[in-house]
Amino acid sequence: MVRTVWTLGILAALLASSAGAGAPAPDPQAVLRAIEDNHRGGSGRFTIALTVVRPGRQTEYVLDIWSDGEDRALAVVRAPARDAGQAFLRVGDNLWLYNPRLKRALRLPPSGRSESFLGSDISYSDLAGRDAEQDYTPRIAGTAEGVITLELRPKPGAPTPYGKLLVRAQAATYAPLEWTFYDQRDRAVKRVTFSDHTRVGARLFPTRTVVEDLLREGYRTTASLRDLRFGAVPETCFTLQALEQGCE
Amino acid sequence: MTLWRLAWRNVWRHRRRTVLLILVVAYAAFATILYWGINDGYAASVLNAQARFVGAPVLIMTPDYRDDPDPEHALPDLALTAALREVPRVRGIAPRLEFPALIRSAYTAESAVARGIEPQREREVSAVPAHIVAGRMLQRPGELVLGRALAERLDVRLGERAVVDTAGPAGPRAAGLVLVGLVETGVSQVDERLVLVDLADARRLTGVDTATALALDVPRGEEEAAAAELRRFLPPVVAAYGPAEMLGAIRQDLESNRVAAIPIAFLFALVAAAAVTSTTTVSVIERTREFGMIAAVGLAPVRLARVVVLESVITTVLGWIVGLAAGYGAVGLLARINLLGAAFGGFVGAWSSVPLTREIYTAVRPAYALYASMTVFVGAVLAALIPARRVRRLRPAQAMRIE
Numbered sequence: 001m002v003r004t005v006w007t008l009g010i011l012a013a014l015l016a017s018s019a020g021a022g023a024p025a026p027d028p029q030a031v032l033r034a035i036e037d038n039h040r041g042g043s044g045r046f047t048i049a050l051t052v053v054r055p056g057r058q059t060e061y062v063l064d065i066w067s068d069g070e071d072r073a074l075a076v077v078r079a080p081a082r083d084a085g086q087a088f089l090r091v092g093d094n095l096w097l098y099n100p101r102l103k104r105a106l107r108l109p110p111s112g113r114s115e116s117f118l119g120s121d122i123s124y125s126d127l128a129g130r131d132a133e134q135d136y137t138p139r140i141a142g143t144a145e146g147v148i149t150l151e152l153r154p155k156p157g158a159p160t161p162y163g164k165l166l167v168r169a170q171a172a173t174y175a176p177l178e179w180t181f182y183d184q185r186d187r188a189v190k191r192v193t194f195s196d197h198t199r200v201g202a203r204l205f206p207t208r209t210v211v212e213d214l215l216r217e218g219y220r221t222t223a224s225l226r227d228l229r230f231g232a233v234p235e236t237c238f239t240l241q242a243l244e245q246g247c248e
Numbered sequence: 249m250t251l252w253r254l255a256w257r258n259v260w261r262h263r264r265r266t267v268l269l270i271l272v273v274a275y276a277a278f279a280t281i282l283y284w285g286i287n288d289g290y291a292a293s294v295l296n297a298q299a300r301f302v303g304a305p306v307l308i309m310t311p312d313y314r315d316d317p318d319p320e321h322a323l324p325d326l327a328l329t330a331a332l333r334e335v336p337r338v339r340g341i342a343p344r345l346e347f348p349a350l351i352r353s354a355y356t357a358e359s360a361v362a363r364g365i366e367p368q369r370e371r372e373v374s375a376v377p378a379h380i381v382a383g384r385m386l387q388r389p390g391e392l393v394l395g396r397a398l399a400e401r402l403d404v405r406l407g408e409r410a411v412v413d414t415a416g417p418a419g420p421r422a423a424g425l426v427l428v429g430l431v432e433t434g435v436s437q438v439d440e441r442l443v444l445v446d447l448a449d450a451r452r453l454t455g456v457d458t459a460t461a462l463a464l465d466v467p468r469g470e471e472e473a474a475a476a477e478l479r480r481f482l483p484p485v486v487a488a489y490g491p492a493e494m495l496g497a498i499r500q501d502l503e504s505n506r507v508a509a510i511p512i513a514f515l516f517a518l519v520a521a522a523a524v525t526s527t528t529t530v531s532v533i534e535r536t537r538e539f540g541m542i543a544a545v546g547l548a549p550v551r552l553a554r555v556v557v558l559e560s561v562i563t564t565v566l567g568w569i570v571g572l573a574a575g576y577g578a579v580g581l582l583a584r585i586n587l588l589g590a591a592f593g594g595f596v597g598a599w600s601s602v603p604l605t606r607e608i609y610t611a612v613r614p615a616y617a618l619y620a621s622m623t624v625f626v627g628a629v630l631a632a633l634i635p636a637r638r639v640r641r642l643r644p645a646q647a648m649r650i651e
Contacts, residue, residue, distance in 0.1 A: 093420035157390060159411045159422030161354040183354040184408040215355065 028138035032150060034174035035167060036133060039194070040069040041205035044230035047078075048223050052120045055218035061118055066237040066247050074237050076246055083118070089243040098243045105243050120221040121190070121211040135160045138167075146171050162189075175204035188214050200230045251551060255558035265531050270567040272527055276520025277571020277620035278578070280513060284619055285579030286588065287509050288611035291502045296468070299491035300375040301435045304342075304463030305471045306478065307489045308332070313461070314489065317361075319347045319416045319454045324485060326458055335481070337466045337474045340372025343459035345450040351394070351443055352411040353402040360398065362412055362443040364450020364459075373463040376431055376438060382406060383429035389449045392425035395442035396432040406430070412445060418455020425449065434589075434607065464488075513619065517626045524567075525630040528560055532638055553636040560636075572617055582610040 050061040062079040077086040085100030095108040116122070136152035143149070152165035163184035168177045175197050181190040191214055194206030207228070213219035237247035259266050299305045308328065313321035322345070332338055345364035350357050367386040371377045377385045383406045386393050392410055394402070404410045404427050413422040425445060432439055451457055466474040471490040478488035492499055532539070543552055582588055588608040 154409065154424060158424045159413070160424060161352050161409060161411050163354070163408075181354070185405075189354050 025140060026148075028140050028150060029133075031140065031148065031169075031174060032133055032136075032138040032152070032167070035150070035169045035176050037069075038169075038174055038197075038203050038205060039176045040067070041200050041203055041228075042069040042230055043067060043233045044069070044200075044228060045233060046225045046229065047227040048075075048225055050118065050120060050122075051222040051224075052118065053218065053220040053222075059119070061120075064246075066233045066242075068233055068238070072238040074242055074247055077118070087243050087246070088117070089238065089240070091238055096240060096243055103244075105240055121213050121219060122209075122221055122223065131160070132165065132167075134158075136165060141166065143171050147177065148174070170204070173204050176206055190214060196224075198228065200228070251554055251558060255555045255562060258555065259559050259562050262531065262535075265527070266563055269524065269527050269531075269563040270570060272520070272523045273564045273567020274571035274574060276516065276523070277568050278575040279520070280516055280620040281572070281575025281616040282578055282610075283513060283516065284509070284616050285575075285582065285610035285612060287506065288613065289579075289583070289588070289609050291506065292611050293608045294495070294498065294502060295471075295491050297435045297437075298495055299468075299471055301379075301433050301438050303491055303494045304344075304373050304461075305466045305468075305491065306338075306464040306475045307461045307494060308464065308478070308482065308486055309461040309489070310485060311487050314487070317346065317460070319345065319456045319460055322456045322460045323458045323462065326462070328482070328486070329462065332462065332464065332478075335478065337470060337477070338464050339467070340369070340465035342366060342369035342373045342463045343447060344370075344461045344463050345447055345454065345456060345459045346461070347414050347416055347450060347454045347456075349443060349453075350413040351398070351402060352413065353404045353408075355403050356401070358398060358402055360441050360443045362414070362445055362450065362453075364445050364447040364454075366447050370444075370463075373465040376433060376442065376444075379431050379433045379438075380429045381432040383427070385429055386444055386446055387428070389446040389452075390425060391428045391446060393429040393431060393442070393444035394427060395439040396430045397436075397440040398442065399427065399430055401440075412443070412449075412453065414453050416454030416456060418453075421453045421455075423449060423453055517622065521626040521630045524560075524564065525634055528556075529634055529638070532556060549640045553640040556636045557633075568621060571620060575616065575620060576612065579610040579612050579616070583612050584609070 045064070045066050048061075048063045048065055050063060052059045052061070060080065061077060061083065064076045064078060065073060067073040071090070071092045073088075073090050075088045077083045085098075087098040089096045089098075096105050097108055098105045132152060135154055135158035137155055138150045138152050141149040141151040147168050148171040150165075150167040150169070152167060154160050154162065161183075162181050163186065164182040166178075166180045166182070168179075169175055170177065176194045178194065179192040180188050181192075183189050191212045193210045193212070194208070195210075196208040197204040197206050199205075205228075207225040209223040211221045211223075234247070236242055308323075310321050310323060313323075326343055329341055329343075332341055343366060346361050347364070348359070349362040350359050351362075365386070367377070371385075380393070381396060383393075392412070394404065394410070399405075402410060406427055406429070409424045409426050411422055411424050413420070415421075431442055431444075445453075447459070464474070464478075472492055475488040475490035475493070482488060492502075495502070539552055543549060547555075586607045586609065588610065
């Protein structure tokens with residue numbers, strides 16, 4: 001009798017494993033990379049209309065961006081007039097700011113990566129980089145109604161103050177839909193929502209991003225991309241000369 | 249001798265006036281001693297906080313680092329440590345690697361100067377590890393200890409991770425460290441800015457494999473002397489600094505405070521002297537008829553003036569003794585019981601640039617008796633001479649007619 005139970009148990013386990021083998025669970029790391037790839041869109045040049053909403057006021061910026069889709073990006077402010085000419089260059093962990101009034105390029109400390117970009121809810125890290133892949137261990141948290149949810153937990157010693165990230169993407173295409181940042185007490189503190197995806201080769205690139213501060217009511221930033229021109233960006237665009245003189 | 253006896257009797261014949269004069273002089277002496285005791289005590293409290301909480305009793309670093317505290321000006325090596333252990337005054341040595349950093353939580357970020365330490369050695373040179381009020385001291389890499397006020401501003405709790413960002417000689421680097429302890433010392437510079445990390449983490453973040461300073465513990469009160477002694481012994485690439493030298497602009501403030509205290513103290517003396525003089529003068533005016541009678545029975549005006557001087561001397565000396573006793577009693581008490589800290593503790597946070605604990609004690613120095621005697625002396629001289637001059641010019645017949 002005992003032997004029969006054992007045999008049934010083993011059979012059940014085998015059946016279960018063979019059933020799973022027909023639809024292998026996706027590799028969370030590969031899913032994260034695919035989401036990041038869609039999110040970055042690859043190298044190219046585009047214009048961003050940045051709307052920074054604060055209680056009682058709203059500021060509109062227009063920026064030209066050149067990005068290699070990885071760790072390098074150049075951003076030049078075109079409007080409003082008082083900020084026009086300001087430029088930001090990120091190359092890996094290095095970040096520079098060009099101030100047209102001072103006619104000087106300043107290298108910002110690495111901490112600047114996490115600082116607010118133009119007073120918005122977007123950090124410099126959000127403009128370029130793959131910090132999520134470096135700092136977090138992903139796990140598939142679930143798939144429902146065509147949406148896959150990844151749960152990202154920080155790696156030991158990872159330079160992130162968040163306790164958890166929930167990443168939602170289309171299950172079929174891994175087009176990013178929403179990133180929610182949680183503090184270490186499991187409280188959502190920031191939400192980034194992606195929409196208006198456009199197809200760029202094999203990628204589905206979101207052209208509208210809304211960043212909401214969940215701890216402060218009325219703090220929101222919307223980034224809408226237009227004039228997208230994907231393709232290789234010259235190496236000279238990611239230099240200090242381009243920071244000061246632009247990249248055309 | 250007769251004049252002394254006459255003066256002594258006169259003093260006690262007008263007890264109310266004498267007690268008033270003694271009180272005025274005593275107050276002058278008391279206020280002078282208290283004033284200097286608080287003044288010096290404040291300076292000593294600042295130096296003590298600098299030595300035991302903010303910096304160290306003695307710091308050995310390169311002069312370049314002293315002028316520009318950048319990790320790239322770190323000590324070339326730590327070979328000095330063994331030799332320093334042989335120096336009699338040196339009771340403890342700990343390496344420190346300090347670097348500018350940004351501390352980030354999920355909610356906000358604060359700039360700070362992070363201090364990489366060897367936890368066990370740090371206890372030998374700093375009072376900070378003894379002021380952990382929640383959690384525990386660092387034990388291993390990957391951990392973080394913060395000043396309580398800083399942790400509250402960041403809203404990071406024990407067991408949670410905070411990110412330390414820096415750009416040292418190794419380039420931009422960051423690490424997520426777990427908060428294991430909170431420090432509260434009453435020194436705003438520590439409570440609001442302290443970031444302690446393990447030396448290994450500091451080296452990894454900066455790329456510096458030595459230290460920016462060697463912190464030394466020496467007996468209290470011998471900090472500057474020990475630093476001066478060590479300077480003669482150290483190789484020229486490094487130098488030893490006492491807490492006063494590490495205070496920077498605050499040191500100038502302390503020195504200028506002390507200089508500014510002198511005219512204030514002089515003003516004290518002048519006001520006290522004026523009070524004594526006026527009291528004595530009024531008493532002489534009140535006693536004009538009495539003096540006229542005494543002069544009429546044969547006491548020469550000069551001798552009468554001497555009696556008045558002696559009366560002033562007796563009352564001022566008595567007042568000085570009472571003032572000394574009260575003054576030293578008060579500063580002695582305030583040197584042992586932290587009443588000033590309780591009274592001025594509320595201001596400590598407001599003076600965040602000044603390293604000051606919520607424990608403020610007065611200083612007690614023998615020189616205060618001298619300062620007080622100078623005050624009293626000025627008072628006594630004025631109190632004696634002006635009324636005595638009036639008595640010398642007294643005409644007995646005219647004086648006796650005064651009602």
